[in-house]
Amino acid sequence: MTGVTDAARPSESYYHLHLVSDSTGETLISVGRAAAAQYNVKPIEHIYPLVRTHKQLDKVIQAIDEYPGIVLYTLTEPELRNRLKTYCQENGVPVLSVLAPVVRLFQAYLGGVPEPRVGGQHQLDGDYFRRIDAMNFTVMHDDGQHVDGLEGADVVLLGISRSSKTPTSIYLANRGIKTANIPLVPGLPVPSGLSELKRPLIVGLLASAERVVEIRRNRLLGLNAAQSVDAYTDRQSVAEEIAFSRRLCAKNGWPMIDVTRRSIEETAAAIIGLLQEHRRKLSESSGA
Template sequence: MTGVTETVRPSESYYHLHLVSDSTGETLISVGRAAAAQYDVKPIEHIYPLVRSHKQLDKVVQAIDEFPGIVLYTLTDPELRNRLKTYCRDHGVPVLSVLAPVVQLFQAYLGGAPEPRVGGQHQLDGDYFRRIDAMNFTVMHDDGQHVDGLEAADVVLLGISRSSKTPTSIYLANRGIKTANIPLVPSLPVPPGLAELKRPLIVGLLASADRVVEIRRNRLLGLNAAQAADTYTDRQAVAEEIAFSRRLCARHGWPMIDVTRRSIEETAAAIIALLQERRRKLTENPNG
């Protein structure tokens, strides 16, 4: 190992970001990407999940030595944690435990020392099985399937083709929210009984015509079906589909979310906020 004797500076175009976890690494990836998004320089990610032995840490240290950069970690084992910190300190590599400041805050407020648990957020508890149940429901009710079971949904998403219904549904399901999605086609009737649903929150997803056309064209190219485009990628036809969606949601008072410039995560966050507000109102006025 050559080692690094001073703080590493990124090149003009990239830098290395090492994410070391004794669990799945999801927390690190989220935190690392959220921080990296604040800068124009793009990171090259090196992700090391399930690091629970010195042999596994050997490979991590070797990679850091070869590609020095920022090191973020969540390691429960004190020996592994101290070894990584010592190596980085001795070689001038910036290193941080992303959970340590948060745990210290909890400890100061709650009192007592925490009980370290590897992958504690991934326990096979009630929340875990609730997410699995939601995922199964969502897959079964994707793209207008099994509309007879919509009353059991927490959320029903409506939208024309390529309005991010399926990825948003999957994201919500991973949060434990049973989500069905239904494609809207002006020439076809919506599922019978949709307007009479009581339990689920019904939300329309909208996007600009230009955005929908762009996604549809890319979709057709990926399927080698460019010649089958016809009205599917015609801007005027798409605009009419969007207008149909708007009229339908407005007629029934269903909230609409424009996803043109929203990520899946942002769209899901907006839906969750609507769902929480709806549940709060139902709790306060169950007969309303």
């Protein structure tokens, strides 16, 4: 491939990022954003999912011609793939097949020739229906609902208001993990029998008082609620809520995760690591 043309070079503040896929584009979006996060220059994303015909590719090429930038693609059809690659190379536009290096590695190890399947990771198989089941369970057990069914959970999250319980639960459910979450409310007891649960991993989510107060105030603004310095947004009251949740988790030996500076994805990754260890211990104890 030749050097990048002046038109394809980024400005001082942004650049164009074209993500071309014959499936949903989730893989490309994740990879593109992970790479883009390493730089201060912000990408303007152009996402093209379900590109499976030459007519659809025509529109993609027209957009790349109008807004040159980096092109990442996952195209299974050889003609479409080669056409996009050739166009970019001839016009000095940086282009990369995201999956090609990975597939070559698999091929070198496994041998044989891969059988390309469009959207092969999105099959209606057992894993898919497991995720749907987990999502249904999580929605039904959000914010302290149906506490009588907690033994069926894989994970139970505890935390005060605005500690990212619900978005973390939904993210975990999308990974096929049945997740319930229970709010810790001042003056209200936790569900009876919580400490007797055996199967689920119970995790406390914590955040700094400053962070919780900030989120709660923004929440009230979003609801057009009056901003009053009551217990909900008072820093001292919030600090006492956090201290209570710490004592509760410490008393019961439940792990705690500080989400103050963590993204939802990072929090979920930490929980998945704890869940794997929890399941290993359960397996060892049941086999003893």
